[in-house]
Amino acid sequence: MKITAIKVIVASPGRNFVTVKIMTDQGLYGIGDATVNGREMAVVAYLQEHVIPILIGKDAARIEDIWQYLYKGAYWRRGPITMAAISGVDIALWDIKAKAANMPLYQILGGASRDKVMIYQHVGGLTIEQTVEGVIAKREAGHVAIRAQVSIPGLPPIYGTGPSTDQAAGGMVQALPVEEVWSTHKYLPLVPKLFQKLRDAVGWDVHLLHDTHHRLTPIETARLGKDLEPYRLFWLEDPVPAELQESFRLIRQHTTTPIAVGEVFNTIWDCQQLISEQLIDYIRVTSVHAGGVTGLRRIFDFAAIYHVRSACHGPMDVSPVAMGANVHVDRWLPNFGIQEYSGYTEATHEMFPHSWQQEGGFLVTGEAIGHGVDIDEKVAARHPYKAAYLPVARAEDGTMWSW
Ligand code: CS2
Ligand code: MG
Numbered sequence: 001m002k003i004t005a006i007k008v009i010v011a012s013p014g015r016n017f018v019t020v021k022i023m024t025d026q027g028l029y030g031i032g033d034a035t036v037n038g039r040e041m042a043v044v045a046y047l048q049e050h051v052i053p054i055l056i057g058k059d060a061a062r063i064e065d066i067w068q069y070l071y072k073g074a075y076w077r078r079g080p081i082t083m084a085a086i087s088g089v090d091i092a093l094w095d096i097k098a099k100a101a102n103m104p105l106y107q108i109l110g111g112a113s114r115d116k117v118m119i120y121q122h123v124g125g126l127t128i129e130q131t132v133e134g135v136i137a138k139r140e141a142g143h144v145a146i147r148a149q150v151s152i153p154g155l156p157p158i159y160g161t162g163p164s165t166d167q168a169a170g171g172m173v174q175a176l177p178v179e180e181v182w183s184t185h186k187y188l189p190l191v192p193k194l195f196q197k198l199r200d201a202v203g204w205d206v207h208l209l210h211d212t213h214h215r216l217t218p219i220e221t222a223r224l225g226k227d228l229e230p231y232r233l234f235w236l237e238d239p240v241p242a243e244l245q246e247s248f249r250l251i252r253q254h255t256t257t258p259i260a261v262g263e264v265f266n267t268i269w270d271c272q273q274l275i276s277e278q279l280i281d282y283i284r285v286t287s288v289h290a291g292g293v294t295g296l297r298r299i300f301d302f303a304a305i306y307h308v309r310s311a312c313h314g315p316m317d318v319s320p321v322a323m324g325a326n327v328h329v330d331r332w333l334p335n336f337g338i339q340e341y342s343g344y345t346e347a348t349h350e351m352f353p354h355s356w357q358q359e360g361g362f363l364v365t366g367e368a369i370g371h372g373v374d375i376d377e378k379v380a381a382r383h384p385y386k387a388a389y390l391p392v393a394r395a396e397d398g399t400m401w402s403w
Helices: 040-055 063-074 078-102 105-109 128-140 189-200 218-231 246-256 272-276 293-307 322-333 346-351 375-381
Strands: 003-011 015-023 029-033 116-123 145-150 178-181 207-211 235-237 259-261 357-360 362-364 392-395
Touching: 003 375, 015 040, 015 078, 029 322, 040 063, 040 078, 040 392, 063 078, 063 293, 063 392, 078 105, 078 293, 078 322, 105 293, 105 322, 116 128, 116 322, 116 392, 128 145, 128 189, 189 207, 189 218, 218 246, 246 259, 246 272, 272 293, 293 322, 322 362, 346 362, 346 375
Parallel strands: 116 145, 145 207, 178 392, 207 235, 235 259
Antiparallel strands: 003 015, 015 029, 116 362, 357 362
């Protein structure tokens, strides 16, 4: 089965998405997600200039060989742009292979280990009271896992609590990145107060999660992790930037609060030490950033040896295509943990008809062949690309910080 053409479709049904569509000489096509939020056009250029020309005529069935050809053949390995391009191609090729076998993707991977996958959704508030109200509402809507974030009193809204990361609300379509203000000193005592109030309000049979979004040092995380132990979090996410993987040893020495890391990782090497030294409990790699289905399968199988479970990243900037690939992997995976699912705009659902569906606090794959997601190019044409930036963060004294 030869690749005859590859299209890159860029559209913004509420936020920008980069979609790869691979056509074959047997009439089958597959689609993949290659979106890097805030740097979309870099991936488009990489695909159009350096990937598509060398794939035309290749055998679409040789997924692994094409993955290695694009990874090793570039010479300059790894990185978010390269790996998103490889991911988009890989997801599309797995879509084609499952369609050719007339099976849903999870069947090709090894069949179902579960019928539905547990998800978590986001709640953010400007005050603790607002966040508690939001979590109660999610609980009443049937959610069994909820991420809770709160703004810092006296500062403008921080990550996860304001419109700055919501392109649909105009939060990201800016000439320049929005600048947020951060204070570790004011944040550290606030979060345990939030989770005490949350446990008082919703009790213990709901999983509570929190995302620190790369902003602390290991010893600050050790302090926060200890302070949160009475509230039994499902996890504390991205407490520390993880370029120095060994630095998580310090966190492990001080706290039993579970740690989740990995949404910004794009290869197994980014997480090899964190997993093999059991410095984390959940690995957050997702199909669009970590090498597609091929990349996820490799990382999650490695993680299973070390008691580390999956937790695919799934905010609004991971498209319904990557969400489809994720949910099929989630359904098969023996060491499945949880699937993030922030939901999408109506325009996004219209642009990407999908077999996967939300059922309360869970997602189901559906039984469509392939990953079960398509793209409506007529709808895509109604939502042209808009340059958009993720926010940046500065400490109160102006020092650049992790956002
Ligand atoms: C966040 C993401 O969902 C999460 O865990 O870290 O929403 C992240 O901020 C965005 O994906 C950035 O594009
Ligand atoms: Mg995160």
